[in-house]
Amino acid sequence: MNWFALLAVLYAMVVIFVCLRIIYDTRSSTKTLAYLLLTIFLPVGGVLFYLIFGINYWKLKKYNKKCIEDEKIFEELKKEWRIHSNENVQTANCELGDHKEIATMLEEELRTPVTKANKVKLLINGEEKFPEVLRVLREARHHIHIEYYIFENDNIGREIENVLVEKAKEGIEVRFIYDDFGSPNINKKMEARLKSAGVEVYPFQKVVFYLLANRLNYRNHRKIIIVDGATAFTGGINVSDRYINNKSQQIFWRDTHIRIDGPGVFYLQYLFFTDWNFCTGKMPKPHKKHFAGRKSDNGNAIAQVVASGPDAGHPTILFSALQAISLAKKEILITTPYFIPGDSITDALKIAALSGVSVKLLVPGKSDSRLVNAACKSYYSELMTAGVEVYLYRKGFVHSKTLVADNNLSMIGTANMDVRSFELNFEVNVILYDEDISKQLRSIFFKDIANAEKINARQWEERSAFKQLPEKLARLLSPVM
Numbered sequence: 001m002n003w004f005a006l007l008a009v010l011y012a013m014v015v016i017f018v019c020l021r022i023i024y025d026t027r028s029s030t031k032t033l034a035y036l037l038l039t040i041f042l043p044v045g046g047v048l049f050y051l052i053f054g055i056n057y058w059k060l061k062k063y064n065k066k067c068i069e070d071e072k073i074f075e076e077l078k079k080e081w082r083i084h085s086n087e088n089v090q091t092a093n094c095e096l097g098d099h100k101e102i103a104t105m106l107e108e109e110l111r112t113p114v115t116k117a118n119k120v121k122l123l124i125n126g127e128e129k130f131p132e133v134l135r136v137l138r139e140a141r142h143h144i145h146i147e148y149y150i151f152e153n154d155n156i157g158r159e160i161e162n163v164l165v166e167k168a169k170e171g172i173e174v175r176f177i178y179d180d181f182g183s184p185n186i187n188k189k190m191e192a193r194l195k196s197a198g199v200e201v202y203p204f205q206k207v208v209f210y211l212l213a214n215r216l217n218y219r220n221h222r223k224i225i226i227v228d229g230a231t232a233f234t235g236g237i238n239v240s241d242r243y244i245n246n247k248s249q250q251i252f253w254r255d256t257h258i259r260i261d262g263p264g265v266f267y268l269q270y271l272f273f274t275d276w277n278f279c280t281g282k283m284p285k286p287h288k289k290h291f292a293g294r295k296s297d298n299g300n301a302i303a304q305v306v307a308s309g310p311d312a313g314h315p316t317i318l319f320s321a322l323q324a325i326s327l328a329k330k331e332i333l334i335t336t337p338y339f340i341p342g343d344s345i346t347d348a349l350k351i352a353a354l355s356g357v358s359v360k361l362l363v364p365g366k367s368d369s370r371l372v373n374a375a376c377k378s379y380y381s382e383l384m385t386a387g388v389e390v391y392l393y394r395k396g397f398v399h400s401k402t403l404v405a406d407n408n409l410s411m412i413g414t415a416n417m418d419v420r421s422f423e424l425n426f427e428v429n430v431i432l433y434d435e436d437i438s439k440q441l442r443s444i445f446f447k448d449i450a451n452a453e454k455i456n457a458r459q460w461e462e463r464s465a466f467k468q469l470p471e472k473l474a475r476l477l478s479p480v481m
Helices: 003-025 029-041 045-054 062-091 093-109 125-138 155-169 188-196 265-280 316-327 342-354 370-377 380-386 419-424 435-449 457-461 465-480
Strands: 115-124 143-148 173-178 200-203 224-227 231-235 256-261 301-308 331-335 358-364 389-393 402-405 409-413 427-433 452-454
Touching (some): 003 045, 029 045, 093 427, 115 435, 143 155, 155 173, 188 200, 224 265, 301 316, 316 342, 316 409, 316 427, 342 380, 358 435, 435 452
Parallel strands (some): 143 173
Antiparallel strands (some): 115 301, 143 224, 331 402, 409 427
C-alpha cells in the first residue's frame, strides 16, 4: 500500500469518527445535516471547521460550571427576587391580557420575574442613546456596571472611558466587561488607563489564538449599562461612532435602544453579577444599592427581561418569540439585521400569516456579510408565499432588533432573529407588556418601511435559477453561521 492510499484510509477513518461525533453530540437535526455535509463534501476543511467551531468543549465544561455558579447567585438573591416577582404575577394578570401565557412561562419555568411600574424610554439611534447614557453615568453615586459586545476606542468610546475614569476616581464602583472578540480595539493602553483609575476591567473570554479559539463560537453579545441599581440601558446599539450618524458618515445606521428605570433593572443586574462572576471568579458582595430599583411614580410599564446563552437550559429568547408570534391576533412587526430563523420561527410566521395575521418583516437591503445576506434571502420566498410582507431597508443599514405584536406587546434587545442568537450567543431582550411603548415602536416601524422597498413576491419567485443558487447553497450552511 502506497503512502497516498494509507493517507486516504486514515482520512476516511477520521471522517467516519467526526461524522459519528456530529450525530451523537449535535441536538438540532438541521445543524447535524449541515455539519455532515461540510465534513463529507469539503475535504479537510470541513473536518477542521467542525473540530474548531462545532464541538462544544466550552459548553460542556466551562458553561456547565457557570450554571452551577449562577444557581448559587440566584439562591443568594432569591428573597429580593420573589418580593418583586410574586407580587406582580398575581396582580398583573388583567394587564397582561392575551400575553399572560408568555409571562407565566418565563416566570414559572425560567424564573424570569415580571415587574410593574417601570418607566421606559425608547432611544432611537446613537444620537439619542449616547447623550442620555453620558448624563446618567455622570450622575452615578454608588456603582456603574457596563457589559458590551463592541466597545470601540473612538470618539464616543473615549468619552465614555473618560467618564468611567472620573467616576472611579470619585470612589464610585465601576465594573466593565467586554467581549474580547467583539472589542479588539480595547488595547492594553485603554485597559491600563481604566485600571489605574480604579475601574475593574475584564474580558468576557480572553481570545489567545483566534483561528483555533473554539470559544469564539460563544460570544457575549449583550449590551448592558446599570447605574446605581435603579437605571439601566440595553438594546442593539454598541459603543461606536458609527451609530451616531454624523454628516461625514457614509452609511446611516438605524438602531433601537431603551432606558429602564424601576424594578425591571433587577434582572439585568442579576445577569451582570453572573457574568462578572464567570469572568473574574469574584462575586461582588450584594448590597441593597445594587438593587435599588423601585416602582416608578410616573412609570406604568410591565417589563420582563429575558436572557439566553449556552449556559441556559432552554433557548429562552426563541421560546418567547415563538409564543409572541403564536398568540398574535392581528399584527406582527419584526425588524432584524440578520434573519436566519430556522424552521420553528419560519413555520410560526407562516402559520400566523395564513391565519389572517398581518406579518411584516424589515431587514437590510444590504448586509455587512454577503454570505449571511444570501442565507437570509433564501427564506423570503416561502414566507411571502404564505402572505408575509418583506421589506428591504434602503436608507442605510438597519441594525435594530424589535418585535411588536397586536399593539400591546413589544420586544427590544440584543438578539437577532437567527440561529446564532437563539443558541450560541449570550443575549438579552426586554419584553414590554405596554400599549404606549408598543404604539411608539409601531409608529417607528412604519416610518422605517417608508425608507424601504417591499419585495414583489411574484418577481422575486421568477428570478433566474442562477441568481437563486448562491442563496440556496448559503441556506445549507445557515444552521452553523
